[in-house]
Amino acid sequence: MSDASYRDAIFSTPLDRVARFSFDEKVVACFPDMIRRSVPGYGQILGMLSLIAQRHLRHGAHVYDLGCSLGASGLALAGALAPDAFRYTGVDLSPAMVTQARQTFADECPAYAMQVEEADIRTLEYAPSGMIILNFTLQFLPAADRDALLARLYAALEPGGVLILSEKTVDADERDNAWRVERYHDFKRANGYSDLEISQKRTALENVLVPDTLDALHGRLKQAGFPRSMTWFQYLNFASLIAFKEG
Ligand SMILES: Nc1ncnc2c1ncn2[C@@H]1O[C@H](C[S@+](CC[C@H]([NH3+])C(=O)[O-])CC(=O)[O-])[C@@H](O)[C@H]1O
Ligand SMILES: O=C(O)C(=O)Cc1ccccc1
Incomplete structure (x- = not known):
């Protein structure tokens, strides 16, 4: 069954060497559970x-979902x-x-115009769009590539268009950051992850998911x-941010 989703147990046993996190078949098989x-x-x-989207999209407008993974944002749009x-391009x-x-x-919304492209969002040629979604994706790009991508997305947005940018963030203040990270680990524990899973995943994400501060994201x-975010x-x-291209 191609769409079976399993419980995330990727980091549940001790690993001699924790490899860099990657979006491979193993992650795909448990991704809905992992992200939830x-x-x-x-x-x-x-x-x-x-x-x-209902408030900001003109009828028939094009939507990009960059780093769409299993297309959850597209499914949410098609559901509403x-x-x-x-028209959607993941x-x-x-x-x-x-x-x-x-x-x-194909299974869930065959009547909808849903395309999925295998490409690097840093080099893709962008078509004019009314909405661009970056749901927890910018954080995986090398920091040096982030500004150039956002500038190209601003150029691709139509007047009145919106960009949604969801990201894991870091606090500039060390004590605030420690509190937030500790409560995040409590959140994970409450969702059934063990201390070993939390710690091994943290290692796997080092230098792979590099979070910005909220101020840096607005910057x-x-x-x-974008004149306004x-x-x-x-x-x-x-956190999730919205940025407006005034029109
Ligand atoms: N350069 C790149 N080009 C294209 N894709 C990339 C690139 N780098 C990483 N990705 C892809 O970005 C996605 C990030 S997950 C997004 C969740 C989804 N938005 C969701 O709402 O479910 C975030 C997370 O798992 O925390 C992965 O599928 C990568 O393959
Ligand atoms: O699990 C984490 O520590 C995260 O930061 C979230 C996450 C979710 C899915 C893939 C990678 C990171």
Whole structure:
């Protein structure tokens, strides 16, 4: 069964050497469980994405979902909007994610215009769009590539378009950061992860997921050309921002 989803147990046994985290077949097989148990507010962010789309998208506009993984944002949009309300392009670099996302759209919403491309979002040629979603993706790019991508996305947005940027964040203040990270680990423990799983995943994500501060994220958006951005959601060290291209 291609769309079976398993409980995330990737870091549950002691590993001699913890490899860098990667979005491979093993992660794909348990990804829905992993992201739901590891990202505070993930479901609420997806729910709000479709309400934001309903308010901001002109009828028939194009939506990009960059680093779409299994296409959860696309499914949320298709669950709330009519088939002719939008056209969707999900983009991901992981072949295993792309294969599974395509299958999910074919099974779950065949009447909708849902495309999935296997590509690097840093080099893709962008078509004009009304909404661009970066749901926990920018954090995986080398820091040096982030501003250039955001500037290209600003250019691709139509006047009146919006960018949604969800990210794990870090606090500039060390004590605040320690408190938030400790409560995040409590959140993971409450969701069934052991101390070993928490610690090995933390090692696997070192230098792979490099979080910015909220201030740095707003600064990047300004630098990219966005005259206005807001943090519309925050839960511990996870946040979602909206940036507007005035039209
Ligand atoms: N350069 C790149 N180009 C394209 N894709 C990339 C690149 N780098 C990483 N990715 C892809 O970005 C995704 C990040 S997960 C997004 C969750 C999803 N948005 C969700 O709402 O479920 C975040 C997480 O797991 O925390 C992975 O699928 C990578 O393959
Ligand atoms: O689990 C973590 O520590 C996270 O930061 C969230 C996450 C979720 C899914 C893949 C990678 C990171």
